[in-house]
Amino acid sequence: MKTKMWWGYLHENGTLQLKPWWGDHEDYTTDCDNNPFVLRVAPPFEANTREEAMEILKTKIGERT
Numbered sequence: 001m002k003t004k005m006w007w008g009y010l011h012e013n014g015t016l017q018l019k020p021w022w023g024d025h026e027d028y029t030t031d032c033d034n035n036p037f038v039l040r041v042a043p044p045f046e047a048n049t050r051e052e053a054m055e056i057l058k059t060k061i062g063e064r065t
Contacts, residue, residue: 006053010040
């Protein structure tokens with residue numbers, strides 16, 4: 001299985017938002033710059049599945065849910 005790239009952030013309401021990353025640096029920074037609802041951002045990382053990516057995002061953001 002080919003490894004995919006993901007990124008995500010912690011929304012102010014406490015939810016984690018996970019998104020695929022397509023290689024464009026602006027793809028994730030544009031969504032988060034000057035956005036008062038974004039508390040923390042995890043830059044792009046590799047994961048094989050969405051489930052694996054969510055576990056990695058939890059670790060990177062510091063969530064213990």
